[in-house]
Amino acid sequence: MSAEAKTKEKEEKVGLDLSKANFIDIYIMGKRYSVPDTLPIMKALEFCGYKLIRGVGCRGGVCGACATVYRTKGDPALKVALACQKVVEPEMYLAQIPFFPAGRAVYDDIEKMEPTAATVRGMYPEIAKCMGCNTCTKSCPQDLKVMEYISAALRGDIEKAARLSFECVMCGLCTTRCPANIVQPNVGILCRRLYGSRMAIKSPELARRVREIKEGKHDKPMDEVVAVAKKGVDKLRPLYEEVQKDKEPDSTPRFGED
Amino acid sequence: MGYTPEMLEMIKKVEATRAARVEKKARGEEFAAMGIDERNELKKKFHPDYKSDALRKVKIGPNAGDEMVNKFVDVLETPSSLELDKVDLNKVDYETDVLIIGGGGAGCAAAIMAAEEGANVLLMTKLRLGDANTMMAEGGIQAAVRAKDSPRTHFLDTIGGGHFKNEPELVRALVFDAPVVIDWLDRLGTMFTKNEKGVMMTIHGGGTSKKRMHSAADMSGAEIMRTLRDAARGKPNVTVVEFEPAVELILDDKGQCFGAVVKNLETNQYKVVRAKATIVSTGGSGRLHYQDFDTTNHYGATGDGLVMAYHAGCKLCFMHPVQYHPTGVVYPAQNIGLLITEKVRGLGAQPINAEGEQFVFPKEPRDIESSAFIRECHDRGKGVPTPTGRVGVWLDSPMIDMLHGEGTVRRELPAKFRQFMNHGIDISRLPMLVYPTLHYQNGGVEMESDAHSKQIPNLYFAGEVAGGIHGENRLMGNSLLDINVFGRRAGGSAAKASRSVELGSPSLTHVVEYNREAGKKGLTGRVAAPILLPDYVGKIK
Numbered sequence: 001m002s003a004e005a006k007t008k009e010k011e012e013k014v015g016l017d018l019s020k021a022n023f024i025d026i027y028i029m030g031k032r033y034s035v036p037d038t039l040p041i042m043k044a045l046e047f048c049g050y051k052l053i054r055g056v057g058c059r060g061g062v063c064g065a066c067a068t069v070y071r072t073k074g075d076p077a078l079k080v081a082l083a084c085q086k087v088v089e090p091e092m093y094l095a096q097i098p099f100f101p102a103g104r105a106v107y108d109d110i111e112k113m114e115p116t117a118a119t120v121r122g123m124y125p126e127i128a129k130c131m132g133c134n135t136c137t138k139s140c141p142q143d144l145k146v147m148e149y150i151s152a153a154l155r156g157d158i159e160k161a162a163r164l165s166f167e168c169v170m171c172g173l174c175t176t177r178c179p180a181n182i183v184q185p186n187v188g189i190l191c192r193r194l195y196g197s198r199m200a201i202k203s204p205e206l207a208r209r210v211r212e213i214k215e216g217k218h219d220k221p222m223d224e225v226v227a228v229a230k231k232g233v234d235k236l237r238p239l240y241e242e243v244q245k246d247k248e249p250d251s252t253p254r255f256g257e258d
Numbered sequence: 259m260g261y262t263p264e265m266l267e268m269i270k271k272v273e274a275t276r277a278a279r280v281e282k283k284a285r286g287e288e289f290a291a292m293g294i295d296e297r298n299e300l301k302k303k304f305h306p307d308y309k310s311d312a313l314r315k316v317k318i319g320p321n322a323g324d325e326m327v328n329k330f331v332d333v334l335e336t337p338s339s340l341e342l343d344k345v346d347l348n349k350v351d352y353e354t355d356v357l358i359i360g361g362g363g364a365g366c367a368a369a370i371m372a373a374e375e376g377a378n379v380l381l382m383t384k385l386r387l388g389d390a391n392t393m394m395a396e397g398g399i400q401a402a403v404r405a406k407d408s409p410r411t412h413f414l415d416t417i418g419g420g421h422f423k424n425e426p427e428l429v430r431a432l433v434f435d436a437p438v439v440i441d442w443l444d445r446l447g448t449m450f451t452k453n454e455k456g457v458m459m460t461i462h463g464g465g466t467s468k469k470r471m472h473s474a475a476d477m478s479g480a481e482i483m484r485t486l487r488d489a490a491r492g493k494p495n496v497t498v499v500e501f502e503p504a505v506e507l508i509l510d511d512k513g514q515c516f517g518a519v520v521k522n523l524e525t526n527q528y529k530v531v532r533a534k535a536t537i538v539s540t541g542g543s544g545r546l547h548y549q550d551f552d553t554t555n556h557y558g559a560t561g562d563g564l565v566m567a568y569h570a571g572c573k574l575c576f577m578h579p580v581q582y583h584p585t586g587v588v589y590p591a592q593n594i595g596l597l598i599t600e601k602v603r604g605l606g607a608q609p610i611n612a613e614g615e616q617f618v619f620p621k622e623p624r625d626i627e628s629s630a631f632i633r634e635c636h637d638r639g640k641g642v643p644t645p646t647g648r649v650g651v652w653l654d655s656p657m658i659d660m661l662h663g664e665g666t667v668r669r670e671l672p673a674k675f676r677q678f679m680n681h682g683i684d685i686s687r688l689p690m691l692v693y694p695t696l697h698y699q700n701g702g703v704e705m706e707s708d709a710h711s712k713q714i715p716n717l718y719f720a721g722e723v724a725g726g727i728h729g730e731n732r733l734m735g736n737s738l739l740d741i742n743v744f745g746r747r748a749g750g751s752a753a754k755a756s757r758s759v760e761l762g763s764p765s766l767t768h769v770v771e772y773n774r775e776a777g778k779k780g781l782t783g784r785v786a787a788p789i790l791l792p793d794y795v796g797k798i799k
Binding site (some may be wrong): 051194237 | 444
């Protein structure tokens with residue numbers, strides 16, 4: 001195979017024009033590798049030959065599986081990132097966190113729990129030991145105000161804790177850095193569930209529809225349409241076209257009962 | 259970082275027509291939707307499923323002779339990846355009432371319901387609990403809740419979207435349970451987007467005739483997954499084992515499912531699970547990269563459950579149509595293939611070509627919308643080129659704030675806003691560049707409406723691994739719904755059945771036979787399956 005063909009094959013394999021790429025050195029668990037400078041850490045790991053088992057998930061920044069810590073040469077600061085989102089930097093020394101012990105309090109039926117400070121403090125008493133260092137907030141790859149939601153939880157402002165933690169991907173980086181041994185993501189999910197289940201106002205139209213279904217009000221129309229469906233496309237298509245013709249316009253309010 | 263100067267120059271054409279388009283949109287005027295015949299013709303010409311090399315006939319197993327998507331046939335026409343000589347069926351390592359294989363949304367919903375029925379549940383998952391496509395779903399979950407809507411209308415929308423091929427009884431289950439599922443998730447603590455009266459926000463999705471898409475900002479899947487995961491973890495009779503996927507199902511001498519052989523991914527040891535009922539909820543197969551498309555799917559979406567079930571004698575259905583989501587990221591290159599939720603179009607953003615023109619109704623069913631994008635780029639030559647040689651069309655997200663008020667993008671699409679800001683692009687000011695991406699496995703394993711296998715006793719399915727619910731094309735918001743509906747049904751059915759099951763002696767003969775047939779037919783050259791993890795070593799995917 002000619003050199004040119006080899007380069008082409010390699011490029012097809014990696015899906016990137018390597019001749020135009022700018023390569024930089026990074027250090028994966030202390031070992032030096034040269035990688036294109038546009039890659040997120042996760043793709044750089046794979047490019048270097050790692051087959052990932054832990055430390056990989058959605059690859060889109062929502063699942064929190066790929067918590068990573070790093071330092072860059074000459075800078076004492078320990079930095080954190082999601083490997084699928086953070087693009088590599090020159091002289092980056094990195095390692096992924098495969099697992100971090102973090103306890104979840106024992107609770108089951110959220111509907112029977114009171115959305116109060118006492119509940120949250122009862123489940124996670126260590127939140128009272130928060131010393132206000134704000135390291136959790138500084139180590140959040142989602143830029144959430146972690147310390148603020150912990151203090152809201154401590155005060156019993158469950159709604160605020162729920163809203164401030166809503167975008168938490170539960171990667172646990174804050175937990176690895178907390179000197180008070182708080183497991184912030186678990187406090188966050190408890191508050192969100194308490195808020196969603198016990199505090200957010202229940203939808204009246206949803207309650208009505210669930211009641212109708214339980215009372216069998218939709219059984220007959222459903223039986224009829226299923227019977228038509230079993231007869232085949234020709235019978236069903238006019239019914240479909242009928243409901244599609246009655247398409248609700250886009251300009252109506254997105255909220256609100258009919 | 260951000261768009262190149264050349265791309266910013268091209269965006270000016272989108273900006274030039276924006277004000278007029280917003281004005282029309284605000285009046286309720288849209289680009290005309292296609293009729294059924296027009297849709298069919300477009301699809302035949304441009305949808306990837308219709309390319310001459312898209313499909314091939316399977317040569318082995320229960321579906322021999324059926325056409326399926328090419329790269330999926332690759333994982334069927336190969337021996338099992340289970341190392342049979344390393345398995346000792348006489349030594350049972352785990353014993354349980356209900357075994358759940360796969361820890362995504364369907365698996366967690368099943369675990370909760372089975373536990374509430376009093377069963378002991380063992381949930382084995384390949385990655386972490388909750389690492390699944392459910393987590394990545396953004397847009398929402400359908401349910402006919404409003405007075406002007408009904409389960410019947412939801413039924414018709416779903417079955418029309420699936421080209422009238424869906425299994426009617428499965429669709430009935432789907433739409434009938436839908437409001438109950440929303441209520442259940444709400445009570446478990448899912449933070450649905452609501453107004454001050456508790457009314458949930460609902461929007462259109464492609465192919466819906468009524469606004470019935472419920473959401474939790476643009477993290478609907480993540481919010482539902484986090485809630486289900488926490489609720490499953492809270493059940494005292496649910497045991498979760500992570501990084502230990504099933505490799506093959508075990509049958510007994512009566513032909514019933516007996517459990518599974520699982521593999522510890524760190525020690526590479528195999529273990530035997532004996533279960534009175536088994537639920538397969540392993541998800542989809544986007545990481546097989548059909549037709550070399552980029553994918554929105556989770557790392558674990560390698561079709562393992564389909565392969566295991568097929569080896570055991572289950573029939574598959576609808577493995578020929580694949581769902582390509584019209585709006586996958588094409589730029590920046592780091593995020594190629596990632597999902598941009600249909601909610602963006604639901605909120606009013608229009609697809610626009612290189613000339614700044616509209617070319618398609620923004621909310622056609624996904625297969626039609628995708629076909630229209632492909633036509634615009636490769637037939638009409640009105641696509642937008644990227645620096646890495648890709649091509650796409652604009653998705654004009656700045657329209658959203660103009661239509662609904664400043665700050666709507668940040669409020670309704672916080673995750674997407676953040677993801678693009680990480681690369682220096684403010685999507686409330688600049689459009690996104692998109693192209694269809696491999697998104698969903700429309701088909702799967704045949705099952706009854708109680709989630710039971712059509713072929714094998716004691717075996718249940720839930721979630722993307724199951725087939726028939728969506729026919730040839732799934733509508734937006736019916737997947738977050740289906741994992742809950744059939745997860746709940748599978749959990750309940752399996753737990754109840756487990757009380758009276760008498761298991762016989764375990765056997766892997768079906769795997770031995772499958773390997774022998776593959777050998778006889780010369781189907782031995784490729785990688786063994788299930789593959790468990792995609793092979794990206796030395797690649798950039």
